[in-house]
Amino acid sequence: MKFRSVFDIIGPVMVGPSSSHTAGAARIGRVARTLFGRRPDWAEIHLYGSFAETYKGHGTDVAIIGGLLDYDTDDDRIRTAFEEAERVGMKFEFIPEEEEPEHPNTAMLRIGDKDGEMELTGISIGGGKMEVTELNGFPLRLTGHYPALLIVHHDRPGVIAAVSNSLAREGINIAHMECGRKEKGEMALMVIEVDQIIDDGMIGLISGLDNVTQVSILAD
Amino acid sequence: MDILFSSVKELVALAEETGKPISEIMIEQEMQITRRTREQVVAQMERNLEVMEEAVEKGLQGVHSTSGLTGGDAVLIQNYIKSGKSLSGDLLLDAVSKAVATNEVNAAMGMICATPTAGAAGIVPGTLFAVKDKLNPTREQMINFLFTSGAFGFVVANNASISGAAGGCQAETGSAASMAAAAIVEMAGGTPQQSAEAFSIVMKNMLGLVCDPVAGLVEVPCVKRNAMGAAKALVGADMALAGVVSVIPTDEVIEAMHRIGRAMPSALRETAKGGLAATPTGKRLEAEIFGKKAAESGVE
Numbered sequence: 001m002k003f004r005s006v007f008d009i010i011g012p013v014m015v016g017p018s019s020s021h022t023a024g025a026a027r028i029g030r031v032a033r034t035l036f037g038r039r040p041d042w043a044e045i046h047l048y049g050s051f052a053e054t055y056k057g058h059g060t061d062v063a064i065i066g067g068l069l070d071y072d073t074d075d076d077r078i079r080t081a082f083e084e085a086e087r088v089g090m091k092f093e094f095i096p097e098e099e100e101p102e103h104p105n106t107a108m109l110r111i112g113d114k115d116g117e118m119e120l121t122g123i124s125i126g127g128g129k130m131e132v133t134e135l136n137g138f139p140l141r142l143t144g145h146y147p148a149l150l151i152v153h154h155d156r157p158g159v160i161a162a163v164s165n166s167l168a169r170e171g172i173n174i175a176h177m178e179c180g181r182k183e184k185g186e187m188a189l190m191v192i193e194v195d196q197i198i199d200d201g202m203i204g205l206i207s208g209l210d211n212v213t214q215v216s217i218l219a220d
Numbered sequence: 221m222d223i224l225f226s227s228v229k230e231l232v233a234l235a236e237e238t239g240k241p242i243s244e245i246m247i248e249q250e251m252q253i254t255r256r257t258r259e260q261v262v263a264q265m266e267r268n269l270e271v272m273e274e275a276v277e278k279g280l281q282g283v284h285s286t287s288g289l290t291g292g293d294a295v296l297i298q299n300y301i302k303s304g305k306s307l308s309g310d311l312l313l314d315a316v317s318k319a320v321a322t323n324e325v326n327a328a329m330g331m332i333c334a335t336p337t338a339g340a341a342g343i344v345p346g347t348l349f350a351v352k353d354k355l356n357p358t359r360e361q362m363i364n365f366l367f368t369s370g371a372f373g374f375v376v377a378n379n380a381s382i383s384g385a386a387g388g389c390q391a392e393t394g395s396a397a398s399m400a401a402a403a404i405v406e407m408a409g410g411t412p413q414q415s416a417e418a419f420s421i422v423m424k425n426m427l428g429l430v431c432d433p434v435a436g437l438v439e440v441p442c443v444k445r446n447a448m449g450a451a452k453a454l455v456g457a458d459m460a461l462a463g464v465v466s467v468i469p470t471d472e473v474i475e476a477m478h479r480i481g482r483a484m485p486s487a488l489r490e491t492a493k494g495g496l497a498a499t500p501t502g503k504r505l506e507a508e509i510f511g512k513k514a515a516e517s518g519v520e
Binding site: 013020 | 250326339374378381399
């Protein structure tokens with residue numbers, strides 16, 4: 001079941017004009033912001049396929065910046081996101097790419113500040129739903145059918161066990177799981193799709209585990 | 221996860237066995253899947269209803285998109301209704317004007333509720349707020365209208381598609397009009413099976429509709445396709461309530477829509493490369509809009 005909730009059909013509440021090019025784009029920006037953990041000082045946004053062709057007419061650009069400012073799809077401020085970005089000093093640049101992407105609505109965001117950088121590729125799959133396909137060079141194969149936990153952690157023994165133990169104790173079943181790292185002992189990423197809805201308490205619990213640096217949730 | 225239904229046949233059978241309306245079955249499934257209370261689920265839908273109501277009101281005051289392609293038609297239609305000269309009937313035209321109002325607000329980057337997408341967002345609220353004046357529903361019944369629409373949309377989204385890029389406009393306004401027809405039937409006191417018949421009658425008349433937006437914008441012909449979608453939804457609902465049935469069962473109609481969508485060339489699936497987008501006027505408008513916009517952003 002690709003669509004699980006009635007609110008995938010009647011919803012989202014959003015600023016127009018396009019669920020895929022505006023709402024989905026805003027969600028890609030907001031997920032990047034959430035995973036980065038703070039407002040970036042700069043953003044370099046590469047657009048592919050239909051995003052590159054029609055982004056101005058659909059407000060895809062203001063929607064992504066709105067997402068980076070932590071606006072939801074139904075936040076009126078999306079329309080004036082450029083002005084707000086300028087006010088808070090967030091620099092940004094849009095680069096439409098010629099390259100043919102795998103999915104017609106693809107955006108690659110490089111964002112950062114003096115403390116760090118992050119790179120995220122997202123696709124907008126229709127009706128306002130989006131998927132993350134790559135994070136900091138890690139390819140993600142999220143089906144988007146289940147809520148997913150994204151956990152950034154130090155590459156140390158026992159972290160994966162501690163996380164899965166916490167989930168098991170709360171009766172949360174793992175549907176699919178991927179682990180990866182860039183270099184031995186460096187930053188690693190765990191992606192866990194689960195059958196149940198994850199609440200804030202659960203996120204807090206995992207965030208408190210040793211060597212876990214960041215926890216985010218991607219619901220549909 | 222506990223899915224109660226994955227086809228219209230299952231949905232109608234469940235409604236008939238339990239004696240519950242389709243909207244109620246949708247609410248129960250949503251509670252099970254998201255593990256939320258009835259109050260939470262209903263409150264979220266009420267918020268959607270409020271957004272729809274505000275969009276209709278705003279559109280009826282007259283809005284225009286930044287491209288200049290759409291806007292103001294909802295007002296024209298309302299004024300025409302008031303003139304007393306309408307041939308197709310006031311309720312039908314009221315639905316049309318309210319569908320147009322919603323999509324004009326959407327094109328102007330206003331706030332809407334996607335049903336099932338932003339491009340098709342006018343049909344469900346347009347028909348709802350038009351039949352409201354005749355049927356005098358309670359607030360709860362209006363919320364249920366959206367759950368019934370959602371139940372049918374849920375089946376379409378999972379068994380076919382609700383995306384213009386995947387299945388053409390039949391998947392967007394086609395789905396929306398069919399969903400609305402089914403919900404109108406329930407609100408008017410029809411049976412679950414009659415809702416399914418209304419859905420089928422309307423969907424059969426949306427089959428093959430391509431997605432060919434001028435300049436790739438959700439404006440031309442999207443706004444007018446919402447207008448006609450609302451009209452078809454009302455007529456289809458009336459036919460089903462009159463006792464007309466669809467020879468082809470609903471799930472097979474949905475499957476046909478899916479197959480037709482897959483057979484559509486990509487030029488006719490939201491790429492702005494075929495159909496109306498590829499007409500001389502369509503291409504001229506595209507050059508004017510993006511030529512102008514490109515020049516503006518170059519100054520920034």
